[in-house]
Amino acid sequence: MPTWHRTKEIWIHRHSKYGHLIDRYWWATLDLLRLRKLKLKLGKRPLVAIILSEQMGDIIACEPVAREVRRRHPDGHIIWFVRRPYVELVAHHPDLDGYLIELCPGHREQLIHSGVFDHIYNLHLSHRKCKYCPDDPVNPNAERIGMHFDNYYDRGDLLYSFSQVAGLPPMTDDPKMYIPESVRQRVDTLPVPMAPDGSGPIVIHCQSSYAPRDWPAGNWHQLVQWLLDTHPYPVVEVGINPVVTIEHPRFRSFCGQLSLLETAEVIRRAHLFIGIDSGPAHMANAVGTDGVILLGRLFDFVNYLPYSGRYKRGEGVSILNNFDHPCAELPYSWVQRAVQQRLGQPKLV
Structure with a gap:
């Protein structure tokens, strides 16, 4: 017989699942009504969807x-599908007319197959499922070119691969970030320290959402x-x-204190x-800041490069990868040497 603890887990899961499904169908219905109303107003203008709802670096x-x-x-009339935490990244883009907040892949699938859009550019790979919805999203373009989670980095950088998944020619352009003046003014009020010569600080980012990408905390302390x-x-x-x-x-640590665009603006000002x-x-690449980037084995990807544009061309960046080893095993001496080469001759302070 199942224990009380197991029974409780089952009922919590069922409550979460059916609550989510109700939300998904409710919001999809409302979104579809709004989109159909918008389509009537547009007349002959096409309604176009770009779909890449996460992750931050991918967007x-x-x-x-x-x-x-x-x-x-x-x-x-071009709309970008995006998850709520990443709205900032598309909200100010001059070539977009708006965005649609995606609740989950099932919500997205319901809208994709509604027929309301005249053109759809879906950058997601197939089979990225919601844990509650029954839908198994399939991207026909990804299937046609044989692009899957286990090989997309073998084809090229994120933009190069995902543009083809969307049915576009392979792209290698420089990414851009659109930071409004209001965000720059907010960053002006922050106590961001500056160097004596007026140049910006060195900005570091030490922890990702996926631990195998990270470098040990002890190394970061030593480097700083x-x-x-x-x-x-x-x-x-x-x-x-x-x-x-x-x-x-x-x-100074600004961890947990900045919005996405405020973070991008602080990076833009960095030395x-x-x-x-x-x-x-990816923000550093998009705002034109020189960088030292620490890579390592990711799943089965050994020799991969996520970046297009400036970083792909090797302009203003040192990309370190101890091939076939995780980032955690990247030697400290390699990083210190690369940083030193970027900063020039040390100046004792």
Whole structure:
């Protein structure tokens, strides 16, 4: 007989599942009504969907898709499907007319197959399921070209691969971030430390949403202490959870304190960005900040590069990868040497 604890887990799961399904069908119905009303107002103008709802780095890397879709549909009303935490990344794009908040892949599938859209550019790979919905999303373009979760990085960077998944030619453009003046003004009010010569700080990002991408906390502490001891630049940590706990007048953590676009603006002002493969590294690429990026084996991908544009061309970036080893095994000496090469001759402070 099942234990009380197991019975409780089953009923909690059922409650969550059916509650989610009710929300999914309710919001999909409302969204469909809004879209049909919008379509009537548009008249002959096409209603176009770009679908890439997560993750942060994927959305930033694939920003050029919005520009390409606008080129193809200059009179279209273009909407980007996005999960709520990432709305900022698309809300200010000049080539988009709006966005639609995706509740889950099942919600997305219901709208995709409604027939309301005239053109759909779906950048998602097949079989990325919701844990509650019965839908098994399939992207026909991805299936046609044989692009799956186990091989997409073998084909090229994120933009190069996902643009083909969307049915577009392979793209290699430089990504951009659109940061409104209001965000820049908010960052102006933050106590972001500056170097004596007026240049920006060194910005670090140490922890991703997937632990195998990360570099050990002890290495980050050693690197930050070395930077503070030998260079005049302040060091700022960004991200969600702080990793570095050093107390020093030229070190500051903004972890958990900034919005996505505020984080991008702090990175834009940086003298140098140092980070693991995660969303902020894509921000650095998109805002034109020089970087030192730490990579390592990811699943079965050994020699992969997530970035298009400037970082793919090797401009202003040092990309470190101890091939066939996880990022955690990247030697500290490699990182320190790469940072030193980017900063130039040490200046004792």
